[in-house]
Amino acid sequence: MRIFITGASGFIGSILALKLAEDNHSVTVLLRDPSMAGEFTLKGIKVVQGDIFNTEVLKTAMIGCDWVFHLAAYTRPVSRDPDLPYLTNVTGTLNVLEAAKSQSVEKVIITSTAGTLGYSCNGIPVDEETERDAEYNTEYERTKAASEKAALNYCSGKPDVVIVNPTRVYGPGKLSLSNSVTRIIELYGRGLWRIMPGDGEAIGNYVFIGDVVRGLILAAVNGKGGERYILGGENITYREFFRILGEVYGRERKLLNIRKPALKRIVRFAGIYSKWMDKPAFISNDWIDKYLKNWIVSSTKAETHLNYKITPFREGAGITVSWLKSNKIEHD
Numbered sequence: 001m002r003i004f005i006t007g008a009s010g011f012i013g014s015i016l017a018l019k020l021a022e023d024n025h026s027v028t029v030l031l032r033d034p035s036m037a038g039e040f041t042l043k044g045i046k047v048v049q050g051d052i053f054n055t056e057v058l059k060t061a062m063i064g065c066d067w068v069f070h071l072a073a074y075t076r077p078v079s080r081d082p083d084l085p086y087l088t089n090v091t092g093t094l095n096v097l098e099a100a101k102s103q104s105v106e107k108v109i110i111t112s113t114a115g116t117l118g119y120s121c122n123g124i125p126v127d128e129e130t131e132r133d134a135e136y137n138t139e140y141e142r143t144k145a146a147s148e149k150a151a152l153n154y155c156s157g158k159p160d161v162v163i164v165n166p167t168r169v170y171g172p173g174k175l176s177l178s179n180s181v182t183r184i185i186e187l188y189g190r191g192l193w194r195i196m197p198g199d200g201e202a203i204g205n206y207v208f209i210g211d212v213v214r215g216l217i218l219a220a221v222n223g224k225g226g227e228r229y230i231l232g233g234e235n236i237t238y239r240e241f242f243r244i245l246g247e248v249y250g251r252e253r254k255l256l257n258i259r260k261p262a263l264k265r266i267v268r269f270a271g272i273y274s275k276w277m278d279k280p281a282f283i284s285n286d287w288i289d290k291y292l293k294n295w296i297v298s299s300t301k302a303e304t305h306l307n308y309k310i311t312p313f314r315e316g317a318g319i320t321v322s323w324l325k326s327n328k329i330e331h332d
Contacts (some may be wrong), residue, residue, distance in 0.1 A: 002026045004105075006052055006073060006096060007071030009036050011179040012111065012169065016213050017071060021045050028061055030072070052092035058099035061315050065103065067220045068159070070096045070144050071111045075140060089143035090150055097154050098163065104161045109219050114165040114205065114230055114297055115290070116145040124269075125235070125298040130229045137290035152226060160225030165233040167297050171209030171316060172323035181206065186324050187315065188242065189249050196255035197263065198292045200239035205297040207233035208316035211309065218306040229306060232299040234313040241313070248317045263288050 003020055007013040008029035021027045021043045031037060037047040050057035052072050062068060074088035075294040100108050100179060118132035121125035136142040148163055155161050187193035215231035223229060236244075246252030302308035 001066045002064050003028070003067045003069065004065045005029045005069045005071065007073060007111070008040070010035065010071060011173050011176050012166070012209065013069070013071040013211055014039075015173055015209060016071070016216055017045055017119050019213050020217070030057070030058075030061060050312050052088070052095050055095050057098055059102050062099055062103040064103055065100075066106050068096065068100050068105050068108045068114055069111070069216060069220070070108060072096075073111070077138065077140070080152055085139050085143045088247055089140075089147045090190070093147045093151055094154070097151060097159070100159045107160045107162060107223070107225070109216060109223065110147070110151055110161065110163045111216070112148050112163050112165050112228075113141065113293070114167040114232060115141040117165060117230070117297070119290075119293040120203075120296040121294075123296065125292075125296045127298040128218070128230060128301050137293075139202060141290075150229070155226045156171060160223075162219050162223035162225060163228040164212075164219050164223075164302075165228055165230045166212050166215075167205035167207045167295070168210055168273055169207055169212055171320050172327075179209075182320060182324075185245060185320055188245050188253060189321065189324060191253060194253065194256055196242065196257045197238050199257060200242075200255075201237050202224065203235055203294045203296050204241070204291070204293050204311070205232045205235050205295055206241070206313050206316075207231060208311040208313075208319070209318075211311050215302060215308050218302075218308055222306045224305070227305075229302040229308070230297055230299050231302055231308065232297045233310050233316070235296045236313055244314050244317055245321075248314070248321050258285070258290055260288060263292075274309070 003025050005013055005017050008017045009031055015029055017029050017040060028048055029040055030048050030050055032051050034049050040047055048057060048061045070093060072092060074085040079085050097108060117126045117130055118134055120126050136145060151161050168181050173179055175183050184193055211233060212231050219229055242255060299308060299310060
């Protein structure tokens with residue numbers, strides 16, 4: 001297959017590109033920064049410089065392509081430009097779809113987030129058919145939901161549009177903001193993470209990076225146009241998350257339970273520090289609200305229709321910790 005990928009410099013996109021090239025597909029990636037092309041060119045991947053706002057670059061890069069994987073997104077919790085998240089996540093997605101249509105691409109696989117589906121109530125898992133009855137927690141969720149709606153409304157003829165909704169992704173790979181769970185795992189191992197969010201009983205869904213990459217490829221092969229597929233992992237509490245990490249590392253850390261008011265004060269001071277250092281904030285209070293809710297998620301649809309498989313968290317954490325121990329890790 002001839003394949004084009006946006007967002008290839010990110011955590012998921014970079015691993016997807018390398019996997020597809022390893023499987024002998026002809027892969028082209030879009031990069032804003034050509035200095036990041038090294039590993040891609042070594043693997044025979046074609047690099048095109050540009051971004052998702054340059055429609056002519058998109059059209060040229062997609063000539064002859066069968067599949068397009070669209071992963072480029074604005075994921076930071078806070079933006080100095082209030083219009084940038086919408087422009088990137090919604091307008092950028094429509095630019096990709098227009099370019100794909102102009103080049104008769106067969107299928108576009110859009111990576112969204114399970115955060116658009118809402119949180120679970122009364123222990124009932126959220127799935128693709130769950131109707132969200134609450135406000136979106138973050139600007140990221142709001143713009144991703146708008147992106148999904150725009151993409152699904154776009155569906156009429158080719159290309160087929162398939163949306164995947166990963167949960168909290170972790171595993172070996174670039175320790176960017178989108179790989180924040182692995183950063184927490186790494187900090188815990190070094191004894192630098194000492195926080196138990198809330199009472200530790202909030203449930204989240206954690207998915208191994210290898211499962212997400214395989215799920216994306218399965219969505220291209222087996223996914224039906226106009227459908228969404230949750231790519232999730234295991235549902236566990238924060239308490240279970242850190243207990244498993246302690247067992248995998250062979251050393252359990254003592255963690256301090258910090259309730260929502262205290263967490264929000266920490267975030268406020270972190271925001272002041274970020275402004276003083278002239279750096280973007282790494283978290284905001286709306287994200288605190290999000291992560292103290294229960295996010296129990298079902299991947300049954302992907303398992304049934306895509307043949308998607310889930311790696312248990314203990315197994316994925318073991319692979320991740322082994323990788324962290326054997327590699328020199330650099331943070332963005």
